[in-house]
Amino acid sequence: MAEFSSVFFARRWGNQLGMRISREETLAYLDSQSEESKIIRGFLKQLESMVQNWVAGGHYQLNDSDLLFDTDFKKLLTTMQGIHTEFIPYSEVTRIIYNNNADGLDAFFMKLNQKIMENVKLEDSPEIANEYVVLIKSVEHMKLANKQMDNLYKKQQDKLNQQQEKINVLEKNISKTKKRYKKLNKMKGSLYGDFIAILGIFAAVIFTLFGGLLTVSRVVAQMANGDRIYRIMISVSLLGIVLIGLLFFLLKAVATMSDKSISINDSKKLYDRYPFFMWSLTIMMGVFVLGLIVDFLSHI
Secondary structure (H helix, E strand, O other): OHHHHHHHHHHHHHHHHOOOOOHHHHHHHHOOOOHHHHHHHHHHHHHHHHHHHHHHOOOOOOOOOOHHHHHHHHHHHHHHOOOOOOOOOHHHHHHHHHHOOOOOHHHHHHHHHHHHHHHHHOOOOOOOOHHHHHHHHHHHHHHHHHHHHHHHHHHHHHHHHHHHHHHHHHHHHHHHHHHHHHHHHHHHHHHHHHHHHHHHHHHHHHHHHHHHHHHHHHHHHHHHOOOOHHHHHHHHHHHHHHHHHHHHHHHHHHHHHOOOOOOOOOOOOHHHHOHHHHHHHHHHHHHHHHHHHHHHHHOO
């Protein structure tokens, strides 16, 4: 029991209590051109290669009898020989995980731990080699970096979802505002058109009313002077033609300004499109021609 306790104490606390880091070891770690720095770069290169192969898929197998993974694992242990257990490049290990983050790294970490256990069980000495300590610490740090990356991604995704929800609400509000603007703009155009049409119709009614009163007054005056009926027909019909023509062009102009139409249909025939005006003109012209004929016959 005492022997077990001493072995356990030596394993757990030996490096911290009984082992100090020398100045030469510290300088060798800090010097980028030293042999230890070259060893560290080789270890990082092999570790990153294994992580990339795992993330890419199809390179390693998930079962225990994976000869390719075993070979790369042995290369990894070889590159780690000479690395001090207190001088592990955690920042570079974090970079490897951040640059190759993907689903399935947990299985990669489990496979590494499994290989470490298999190799440690084969050791005869109660103390394990430094490369296993370095690798265990590296695996734990990779796990930490992977968890941090997952939590960071989750937080970013939550923020993105919140921003997307706000964007969706803004887009809906903008769409509703555009529809309201189009509706109001359409109503404004319709109000302008209706206002112009009402004014035009009012002017046409006033014009027709005064024209009618003028015609009646002229007829009365001619009858009082004893003019013949056919002369009255000629003057009345001529004035009617002028009034109907002016009324037609006035209403046509009002309809054009208000983006409306006074035609009944889209027929090419004027009598079909404007029956009231055309038949009124026809009647007035018939009366005018009839008055001229009577006037001509009266002088024979």
